[in-house]
Amino acid sequence: MILLTGFEPFGGQDFNASNSMAQQAARILNERGIQATAAELPCVFATAPAVLEGLLATWQPRVVVALGLAAGRRTLGLEKVAINHVDARIADNAGEQPIDLPVVAGGPDAYFSGLPLKAALQALRDPASEHGNVEAEISYSAGSFVCNQVFYSLMHHSHVVPGVRAGFIHVPWMDATDPGLGDHARAVATVARLALDGVPEPLLSAGTEY
Numbered sequence: 001m002i003l004l005t006g007f008e009p010f011g012g013q014d015f016n017a018s019n020s021m022a023q024q025a026a027r028i029l030n031e032r033g034i035q036a037t038a039a040e041l042p043c044v045f046a047t048a049p050a051v052l053e054g055l056l057a058t059w060q061p062r063v064v065v066a067l068g069l070a071a072g073r074r075t076l077g078l079e080k081v082a083i084n085h086v087d088a089r090i091a092d093n094a095g096e097q098p099i100d101l102p103v104v105a106g107g108p109d110a111y112f113s114g115l116p117l118k119a120a121l122q123a124l125r126d127p128a129s130e131h132g133n134v135e136a137e138i139s140y141s142a143g144s145f146v147c148n149q150v151f152y153s154l155m156h157h158s159h160v161v162p163g164v165r166a167g168f169i170h171v172p173w174m175d176a177t178d179p180g181l182g183d184h185a186r187a188v189a190t191v192a193r194l195a196l197d198g199v200p201e202p203l204l205s206a207g208t209e210y
Helices: 017-031 048-059 117-124 146-160 180-197
Strands: 002-007 036-041 063-070 076-079 081-083 099-101 110-112 136-139 165-172
Touching (some): 002 048, 002 146, 002 180, 017 063, 017 165, 017 180, 036 048, 048 146, 063 180, 076 117, 076 180, 110 146, 117 136, 117 180, 146 165
Parallel strands (some): 076 136
Antiparallel strands (some): 076 165, 081 110
């Protein structure tokens, strides 16, 4: 079972591409004979981790790919690092703006993603692939908003409950009519499938200078 999650709209918007891509990716996987489901998470610090935990308990997935919107990015951000830190630049959908708090009190400072990020990057960069026009990169900062909170909570769960391959992807801003939504959903489905298959990481440079 693969679980994909996205977020509800926030910041006064009425659409969040992360949830649309999660729903579409789940349908793509199901059409290919891979059991998958998708769910929407609240963009609320107080409830997002608990909703995620409920989904994990219900579905007991082998792979979890959580998606979130990064409006300022132009590529799929395959997130490498989740930090145990919340520092909200803006308020969440409940009007709360926590500052300098841990995601999990007493937890490790950070977790690395459990997804095969470099294998995914290699696959997404293949010009012969079905999503050859989707740009992707490995990101080394998932921020400090609800996206990072969910990412850290997810990785904390995967360390407490071994056997789960999990991670987070930031998606670029798109509106509901953007033709690129389908290509990005297929790219997300590819990442999830590679994780389910347990592919090894290639020796591939994917670092940054900043």
